[in-house]
Amino acid sequence: MAKIEGAGPETVERPVPPELQTMSADRIFWSHFSPNLAPAAWVIGVLVVSLGLGGWSAFVVLLIGNVLGALPVAACAVMGPDTGLPQMEASRFSFGSRGKRLPALINWVNCIGWDAVNNVPSAIALILLVQTWGMTLPFWLAMAILALAQLLASAAGHDTVQTIEKYLGWILLAAFAFSGWMAVTHRPDGTPMVAARPAPDGAHILLALGAVSSFTLAWTAYASDYTRYVSRRTGRGKVFALTFGGIFSSAMLMELFGLLTGAMISSPSPESVILALQSWMGPLAPVALAAIALSSIAINAANDNTAAYALISAGSRLPRPLSAVLTAGLAYVLAVMGEGRFTTLYENALLMALYWIAPWCGIVLTDWYARPPALKARRMVTPPGWSPSAILFVAVTVATIILFSSTPLYISPVARLLQGADIGYFVGFAMAATGQYLLLRQQARKYRLTGIKVTQA
Template identity: 25%
Template structure:
């Protein structure tokens, strides 16, 4: 049984596939599309804020830049390994979690993924709404939030190809806009004075690493959604490197800029992040910079809405046994998700920076063990052999629940508690380490080491990839869909 739409995939420009496997006849594009998508999705203002958080919460500028680079490399590599699953499986990322957790058991990480999508969509909508309001000189937050939410819903409804095109545009626009802002920053401020203001410490270095690693790992639950249309003969290495370089480079450039801005501007940036960018650009260029901000945020916000919709559908389909969803229902799912994210944005905009930091670090705690289980299974246990039809049947190979994977996932969260450095709770080992947060490293290692031998003994791995019997007959080829 596969989840599919009732209309053919070729019926117009709007994508109609959801969580079913993309047949070979509909595959298109090249790995370079992964670079532009993830570069554009990272070179945006929320990544700038993430970099600024390192300085705001006590990290010296050089330490912050180095720590963020390490985190982007480590987290980006893990994220890109997930991306490489897309062409091989032709599936969205989270549907493949049923291999490890069971058809119904995958709902546990899925619910957390949906919350993540909503959180990031809301925080992005806050900043983009401010930019739109500044463009039109309107003070009411609701105006910008509703306008940005409407744009997000339209692009997400149209789907995969438009999202990739938007990523290409955002990459070009982002490079030009942020280079101009960097020039303005060096022209208006003594950037050299940002360095050496505080002594180096291991604890602050690890905080910076955690911020950027957490940023990258939050892409992992949906990165394969945007590589699944690539031809199945696309090599693992080409998908990996295109995704990795795009995501790590885009994020590092944005976060480094955020470090410099926070270090030289202090309270001015804290007071109004978007307004500061407009003032930095100057009256003549401010509107253009606001457009750059909106374009970058629109790219990643569409990823959140698109991935959020598919995660909701993946969760519900495991329990209601529905095999079809109409294009209209698909649209309602996406619009409903966007509306909820807008409501959260209206409620959460008051203490944005503190909320965002705690949100990112919390997500790191719940997604590291999921990522460890998924990657260890895919590359070391199943070794890329997946029974795709069984992913849609709780009575088939993978069953309803996999106690081993679920237990390791919970263990991966629990072992982090003594090492957490959260606003609400600081673990005893964190205090002994001078405030250094190594919880995600502990979780990654422990989860992988415990899961691997148990999975090797218990997993029912097929001898080869098993595809649906007639993957291209239910839905005709998407001849009308333009290549990415």
């Protein structure tokens, strides 16, 4: 029976006590596997084809991009059992008691946006599914059905969410595997699935690599949310492997379907994927439509739960279930108001917002894994106020967006020189990680010079 998670802010702000760290380790895999079984991942594969990549070059880009994106997620997930904290709250060790609030607030806003964007294709699929039964369903009602299911799960807490991820994951895997097989074998005009192409130029390879890696990298802000209830006796290697395996395998599977069908899909958008699957599968189309409709529950149940954690870490004193309801409600309003008009704008704005993830991740991982010996005992001590790392985060994020970003809303000077290639994520991570390492070295020298004895707080 699912356990109801605590409702107060202390559920987020205090570590999970060891006696409550009883979650089965297999939940780690499903929590990072199921949310990627969605049309958004299929679209990434189609996008790679639309950028001119094909054959082995496209496959290698998917492989490298998913490895680069999944590695930081797995490295963050390892922090969960040791800290007992959600991911945004755990960043207080790097950013300080007040400095953690900014990335947490950004993450909450992102969760609202992604909630809306994830629900739109699922609502479309649900409407089309109902039409196959001879009925009609208005968009606002389809959205409401999905939002209600998601907020009920997220309000109950992590255990309900992770139970849903496990069992819904099996259903989604079977449905998408069947739909993918039907799509890949559907070649009415002899169109090759992935035609061999001339070697693509470096700009398009970088564009594709950035799109693939950023898709999985975004899950770093969620990682320890779904590992903190695992026993601290669970091997760190096991936590890492289950997280990496879950997120890499699901993203790779769905993106491969996109890659193999990209030449036959009109544009890299969820709507195009849905309509193509409906056409190709004929009388079996309800299988794909049902999977797409259900997929948003797997994504957004976790999304709303993480958003609730993030809002509390940002300084809110709202109870956790109410925070989840607030997130789902705002996302519902956003999606319904933007029906047919603003979805593309939301997606573009969210792509721009992702530029905070790489610097945040570089700082958090460097702080956790690369501390000098003199500072290792203080790895889980929260600095007061805004730490230098919080200032570094702001500086690198702003510089990355201005100098390196490449989105439909803004193309930076460096991206223009690289013919639109986006290296912002890679540069942001490297700059922030290097800056954090230098800050740690400086802090270690200070401790050695002043003779301060370092103890665990």
